[in-house]
Amino acid sequence: MLSATYHRHRLIFRHPAGTSRGVLHHRDSFFLLLHDTLNPETTGIGECGVIPGLSPDDRPGFEERIISLCDEINQTSSVNTSGLENWPSIRFALETALFDLTGGGQRILFESQFTSGEKPININGLIWMGEEYFMLKQIDEKLAAGYRVIKIKVGAIDFDTELKLIAGIRKHFGEDQITIRLDANGAFSPGEADEKLKHLSDFAIHSIEQPIKQGNPATMAEICRTSPIPVALDEELINISGSDNKKKLLEQIKPQYIILKPSLLGGFYACREWIELAAEKGIGWWITSALESNIGLNAIAQWTATLGNDLPQGLGTGSLYTNNIPAPLEAANGVLHYLPGKPWDLAFTGIYNPHPAGS
Known part of the structure; x- marks a missing residue:
């Protein structure tokens, strides 16, 4: 049984990021969280967001589409990527969150010599x-x-x-x-x-x-x-x-x-x-x-x-x-x-206190 929420976090560039499309000073990332209702301590996290002038998702309705996706998952207790063909960043977030959830919500999506720390x-x-x-x-x-x-x-x-x-x-x-x-x-x-x-x-x-x-x-x-x-x-x-x-x-x-x-x-x-x-x-x-x-x-x-x-x-x-x-x-x-021994620190973002209507 699955449920979903999301959380928005504004990332601040250390230096203005100059591109041929202009200069970026910040970027909003949206974290999609998939929850196992039978094991509420297990949460899979995926990330989506837009790059102005580049991302196909950079159009009106982006956050609303995340909200509707959460609603769909909460109503059906299942995941379906159909309907996200024109929202590639959201699809990436959903795919990532599902891999993470399947792996136990430890941010280990694909085990390899990289995640064991043996091969950078x-x-x-x-x-x-x-x-x-x-x-x-x-x-x-x-x-x-x-x-x-x-x-x-x-x-x-x-x-x-x-x-x-x-x-x-x-x-x-x-x-x-x-x-x-x-x-x-x-x-x-x-x-x-x-x-x-x-x-x-x-x-x-x-x-x-x-x-x-x-x-x-x-x-x-x-x-x-x-x-x-x-x-x-x-x-x-x-x-x-x-x-x-x-x-x-x-x-x-x-x-x-x-x-x-x-x-x-x-x-x-x-x-x-x-x-x-x-x-x-x-x-x-x-x-x-x-x-x-x-x-x-x-x-x-x-x-x-x-x-x-x-x-x-x-x-x-x-x-x-x-x-x-x-x-x-x-x-x-x-x-x-x-670095396998170094922990994640998600607390300061408020990521574990999201709600379907965003934040």
């Missing part, structure tokens, strides 16, 4: 857009912290300044010392993409995510064919559902990589389908979190650890917030560790 996950260090001094400071901090793969968001400040920053990294660190990934978040116009990619290729770039906005597959296919830098699709995958449609997109664009964000793509099963189709076509992939708190990051990291992909993953986001949930996750020296 390789991750990249994320460099946020901003003024030159701010980006240089972040780069220095990541390198000092032992990261050997860094991902730099480009497209929000002057392109010549971005080239100067990347050139400065390469002046001191060769490609055998530091791997550079770029993420344009669709910031380049189709007309300027070729020239910008050519300039960026001077610096031995591993890959660039989403150089132009999604929704123009013919142009993206041409960019993937001619780019001197391997291209990774990110936003392009959002709102693409069904195996046939996913297969068609990959066949048309032929990217070198795809980036998978479970909370934007509808959960683990939806991402697994992308992985299987990519494998058939020799397309590489890695997993990235999408500004979740440690609840969502924990779920994504544990699932990622079961996939056998040794490429650095985009899971170094736990330190983004001043009020993230204390968890047994620790990013250090370019890897994400799970």
Whole structure:
């Protein structure tokens, strides 16, 4: 027998998070809680939320849909993901909460050498857009912290300044010392993409995510064919559902990589389908979190650890917030560790005192 409640928690960014869509100062996360009515001490937790201008869930009715989902579960004492196809973040939260509940509500969703503390996950260090001094400071901090793969968001400040920053990294660190990934978040116009990619290729770039906005597959296919830098699709995958449609997109664009964000793509099963189709076509992939708190990051990291992909993953986001949930996750020296002996601390969020009408 199941019941459900939810709770809202506002996460505060440690530094303003600059993207090509603007600057974020906070993010509201919604925690979906599944309760075993026969064992009330056992609670499974999943997380959902929106990224303005990016998430398919970013539209009127998001919180109302969470409320109606809780009502459905409370009325039927069961879980049904149908009807959540257009709410991928909520579907991810429900899927995650169910895995957690099934595992005894201990936040161990997928047991592996990661959750036992034996094998950490390789991750990249994320460099946020901003003024030159701010980006240089972040780069220095990541390198000092032992990261050997860094991902730099480009497209929000002057392109010549971005080239100067990347050139400065390469002046001191060769490609055998530091791997550079770029993420344009669709910031380049189709007309300027070729020239910008050519300039960026001077610096031995591993890959660039989403150089132009999604929704123009013919142009993206041409960019993937001619780019001197391997291209990774990110936003392009959002709102693409069904195996046939996913297969068609990959066949048309032929990217070198795809980036998978479970909370934007509808959960683990939806991402697994992308992985299987990519494998058939020799397309590489890695997993990235999408500004979740440690609840969502924990779920994504544990699932990622079961996939056998040794490429650095985009899971170094736990330190983004001043009020993230204390968890047994620790990013250090370019890897994400799970610390079995460190407890969760959910009390300060009020997460165990939610109610169906929200808070």
